[in-house]
Amino acid sequence: MCVTCGCSDDAESKVTNLATGEVNHHHHHHHDDGTHTHTLLDGTVITHSHSHNDHQEASQIHAKMHGTTISLEQDILAKNNLLAAQNRGWFKGRNILALNLMSSPGAGKTTLLTRTIKDLTSKLTISVIEGDQETTNDAKKIQETGCKVVQINTGTGCHLDASMIERGLQQLNPPLNSVVMIENVGNLVCPALFDLGEQAKVVILSVTEGEDKPIKYPHMFRASEVMILTKIDLLPYVQFDVQKCLEYARQVNPEIQIFQVSSTTGAGLETWYDWLSKKVSLPVMG
Structure with a gap:
């Protein structure tokens, strides 16, 4: 299990060059060292190894878990962050703007x-x-525009990670001085936690969803530089309070830039x- 979000680490992901x-x-295989995880009521995840030297060490770990102060023993995203930094350097060296949608x-x-x-x-x-998770349906729609595209299917995984992007870039081979759009798996939770090496995160919210999404999923909106409110042509037909939505988004992230659009x-x-x-x-790196 992924200690961050619960998706399977033993699942197979695949990259398809259309x-x-x-x-x-x-194939993802982790935790051969006997890693054990616990999720607390507040959502905090604790991970540790079963190879304790003695019972006292185990007791200390569990005391940390259930105490008022939670001490994480390791950065569960360390490996991903390292690969993300490598991806970021790869983009920078080629003057490529990468955005995580x-x-x-x-x-x-x-x-x-x-x-x-x-x-x-004609401009970019x-x-x-x-x-x-499955199918190449969206990648085929994108391919019809004439742009280069690769499909990453995550299987049971609920988000892309830096390793997947690294392999996707090998297949995609984007040109110098260009833009790479990374369309993440549909999910307002886990994708916000995983750095892919992008320059900016862009969260997309439609008027067919609740206006309270920014305060229900604050980490996603806090992590994003831009929020795009889509499907505004449907506003006459749905119950959606635009002003409240904008207020909620800025409450979570006062610096977020917001665009209201209809594709x-x-x-x-x-x-x-x-x-x-x-x-x-x-x-690219500012």
Whole structure:
């Protein structure tokens, strides 16, 4: 089990290059050292090894777990963070802007992404790493725009991680001075925890969801530099308080930039495109 979110570490992920049909399989095997994890009521995860030298050590660990002060014995994301730093250096060396797009399932990430690629085709070179548990459906939609895309299927995994991105980049081989859009698995929890080596996280929220999403899933919105509110063309037909949503988002993250758009009508997309163009014009690592 993934000690962070509970998804299986023994599952197989695969990277599919839609252009060549090449499929790269990868098996995740962890915790051969007898690692044991506990999740507390507040969501804190404690992980430790069963290879204790004596009963006293075990007692000390469990005392830490159930005390008012929780001491984590190790950084469970250390390996991922190391690979993410390597990915970040890879992007920097090639002057590639990498963005991590995250949302709930059905929020409109793929629709926004395909519209963005089509509208900016003469201005930006965009490649895509598409993440889903199964199928290549979204990657095929993106491929129809003419841009380079690879599909990463996570199996039972609920998020992309830095290792998957590293393997995806080997297949994708994006050109220098370009943009890589990483469309993460639909999930408002775990993707926020995993650094992929991106320059910025972008959270996408649709008006068909609750306006309280930012305060229900605060870490996602706190970690994101941008929030894109999509499907605003549906506002006359849904019960969604835009002002409350914006207030909640800024309550969680006062610095977050918010764009209200419709990928169907094109409303508001220029604000998103302007931000993206300015981001590309800056050095990738700032």
